[in-house]
Amino acid sequence: MKELSKSRRLFPHIILWLGILIIVFPIYFIFVASTHTSAEILAAPMPLNPGPHLFENYRRALLEGTKNMGVPVITMMKNSLIMALGISIGKIIVSLLAAFAIVFFRFPLRGFCFWSIFITLMLPVEVRIMPTYKVISDLGMLNSYAGLILPMIVSATAVFLFRQFFMSIPREIAEASQIDGATPMEFFRDILVPMTRTPIAAMFVIQFIYGWNQYLWPLLITTKPEFYTLLIGINRMMSGADVQIEWQIAMATTLLAMLPPVVVVILMQKQFVAGMTETEK
C-alpha cells in the first residue's frame, strides 16, 4: 500500500465526488426551480441557472402558500415541528422509564412487558394504518396533535437502545446509591439520566427525523388544512394538472421542508452515527 500510483490515489476522490454529484444534482434542480416564475418552468426546458425570483418565491411560500391551498409554510412548519418534537421527546421519556424498569427491577411481569414491547420493534406504521386509523377516530383524535404523535411513539427502537446502554452500566453504582439512601427515582434522575446523555442525543436526532418525515399517517388523519404538516402541504400543492401547479412555490416548500432535519443531522452527525449503528446491532 506504500507506492500508490497517482491515478490510484485519485480514484477514491473521483468516485466520492461522483457520489456527491448524484446526491446534490437533483437538489440543485429544485433550488433553481424555486428561483424562477411558474411560466419559465412550464416553458420547458427551464433555465439551468438560478433566476431573480428567489426572495419573492420564498416569501410567498412562507407567508401565503399556493393559490390552490391557502396554508402558508410557516403554519405547516409549526405543525411538523410540533409533531417531530412531540414524537422525539415523548418517545425518549417513555422509553427511558420503560428501559429503567426492565433493566433495574425484577418484577413478575418483566418478561411479558419486554416481549410485548419487543414485538413492535420493526413493524412500520404503514402495515397497520387502517386499524390504527379506526382507533384514533374512535378516540376522537382525528385532526389533533395527539393523534399525529401518539401512534408514532409505539415502536421499540428507543427502548432497546436505552436497555442496551443501561445493561452496560456497572450495578455497583445502583447499589451504592441505595446504600447512600437515594430512592430508585433519585438514582434515575440524578445519576442514570445524566450518564445517558449521548444515547439520548442520538435518539433525539433519529426520532426527530423520523417524526418530521412521516407522511402516510398525517395524510390519513389530517383533513383540516390547519393541521397539515409540510409534507402533506407539498402533496396538496402538487395535485392537479401540470400547468396549474405553481412549481416554483412547491419547490421552495420542498427545500424548506428538507432544511430542519438536514441541519439537525449535520450539527449532531457524530452522536447520530454512533447512536444509529448501536441501536440496530
Added chain:
Amino acid sequence: MSSKQYEFKSPILPYLLVLPQMVIVFIFFFWPAAQAILQSFYLQDPFGGRMIFVGFQNYAKLFADPDYWQSFSVSAAFAVCITVSAMSIALFLAVQANKKIRMETFYKTMLIWPYAVSTLVSGVIWLFMFNPNVGVIAYVLKHRFGVDWQYLLHFDQAFILLTLAASWKQLAYNFVFFLAGLQSVPETLVEAAAIDGAGSATRFWKIIFPMLSPTTFYLLVMNLVYGFFETFPIVHAITQGAPGKSTGILVYKVWRDGVINLDLGGSAAQSVILMVLVIVLTVFQFRFLERRVTY
C-alpha cells in the same frame, strides 16, 4: 441478565415505570392489530357499519385476485431492485471513503446528510426532474434521445423512475452502516494479507467482505423492509399506481382499498398479511443475530 446483578426492589414502582409504554403499545399496537385480525373475518357495509361474519372469505378473495398477486410481485421486484442498487452503490462509496484520504470528513458528511431527506421529498425531486411536461431530464430524453418518455403510460419507465427515487433516498442509510462496519474490520488483518501478497480485490472479497457479513445481512433485511413497506410516499407522489394499477405496491393497495374504495375487510386482511410478513422478517433477523453472538 444474571441473577447476581443488583436489582432494586419495589412492588409497584416498576409497573408505574413501564405503564406509559405499555399503554401506548396496547392502545396503538395490540388493539389495532386485534381489530385488524377480527375485521379481516368480516364484511363491513361502509355506510351502515353492519358487520357480517364471512370467515376466511376476505383472504380467499385476496388470494384469488390477480390484482393482489400483481401487486405482490411488483412490490417484491421493487424491493429487490432497491436493495441491490442502494446497497451495492453505498458499499462501493463506503469502501472509498474508508481509505485514508484527504477531505475524508467532508466526503462523509456530504454522503451522510441525505439520511434526513424524507421519502416523499425524494419522490418529489425525481418527479420534478422526470415530469414529461416540465422535467429537465425528461426534456433531454425526449428531444435529444428521442425516447417516448411518458412514465404514466409505460410500466418499465415508471418502475425505473420509482426505483431510482427510492434507492437514492436509501443510499445515505446504507452508507452509514457500511462505513461503521468497515471501520470495525481490524487493519492488522488486512495488512497481513497484503504482506502475504493478496491484491486489493482479493483482500476485499476474501477478508473485508466476509467480515462485513453481519452488517450486510442487517442492511439486507432493513432494505427489503424499506422497499416493501416504506416506499408508499414515492409511489403516491410519482405514479399513484399508474399505468393502470401496475405500480400499486402492497402498502399502496392497502391504502387505496381501505381509504378510497372503503373495502375495510379486504384492507384489514391485507394489513394482517403485511404484519405477518414483517414479523417473519424480524424473527429471521434475530435468529441470525443470536447465532452470530453465540459463535
